[in-house]
Amino acid sequence: MSMCSKLPDSSSFFYNNGMKTCFCTGTVNGVDLVQSDGFRYFSSKRETLNWITFGRSVYLQLNTRMKLGDAQVECMKIGAKVAEIDSAEENSFLKEMAINISGDVLIGATDVFKEGSWVHLSSWREITFSDWGPDQPDNHFSSSEHCLVLKSGHGFGYQWNDVVCNFEAYVVCEQKLG
Ligand SMILES: [Ca+2]
Numbered sequence: 502m503s504m505c506s507k508l509p510d511s512s513s514f515f516y517n518n519g520m521k522t523c524f525c526t527g528t529v530n531g532v533d534l535v536q537s538d539g540f541r542y543f544s545s546k547r548e549t550l551n552w553i554t555f556g557r558s559v560y561l562q563l564n565t566r567m568k569l570g571d572a573q574v575e576c577m578k579i580g581a582k583v584a585e586i587d588s589a590e591e592n593s594f595l596k597e598m599a600i601n602i603s604g605d606v607l608i609g610a611t612d613v614f615k616e617g618s619w620v621h622l623s624s625w626r627e628i629t630f631s632d633w634g635p636d637q638p639d640n641h642f643s644s645s646e647h648c649l650v651l652k653s654g655h656g657f658g659y660q661w662n663d664v665v666c667n668f669e670a671y672v673v674c675e676q677k678l679g
């Protein structure tokens with residue numbers, strides 16, 4: 502089923518010709534989300550970028566901090582998605598990247614649809630692994646922390662913290678290998 506058909510009424514659809522991909526954007530409980538109708542496009546620039554292979558995916562670190570909605574678009578531009586964590590091994594791998602970056606890193610998960618119910622951003626399937634930092638998730642700020650970062654500092658040690666979705670953090674894009 503098309504991801505686009507799952508976004509609520511406020512969605513708008515656009516087909517990006519260069520990317521051969523249908524995007525839809527929508528606002529869910531005040532949070533901007535972007536979905537792609539399949540990840541068909543794979544940038545010809547891929548070969549020249551510094552993708553890192555781990556398990557059955559390749560990963561690319563972007564060099565600027567941004568909020569989740571913008572991160573989704575930037576990753577989609579290179580045929581990828583915001584990195585999602587499926588296992589302890591992948592969590593450790595991304596934690597290493599965050600340590601190298603020395604800053605907070607966005608993870609592709611949200612509980613914007615139902616408070617406390619965390620789903621992967623691309624599939625909207627429930628997450629099966631988590632590594633919450635102390636007293637997290639706490640939905641603390643305005644009771645609207647619906648996005649997720651590997652949190653540097655403040656005793657977190659790159660464990661997970663739920664944050665508001667306009668929080669700007671570093672981004673790692675992930676592309677699954679066939
Ligand atoms: Ca929340």
Ligand SMILES: [Ca+2]
Pocket residue numbers: 637638639640641646662663664
């Ligand atoms: Ca939090």
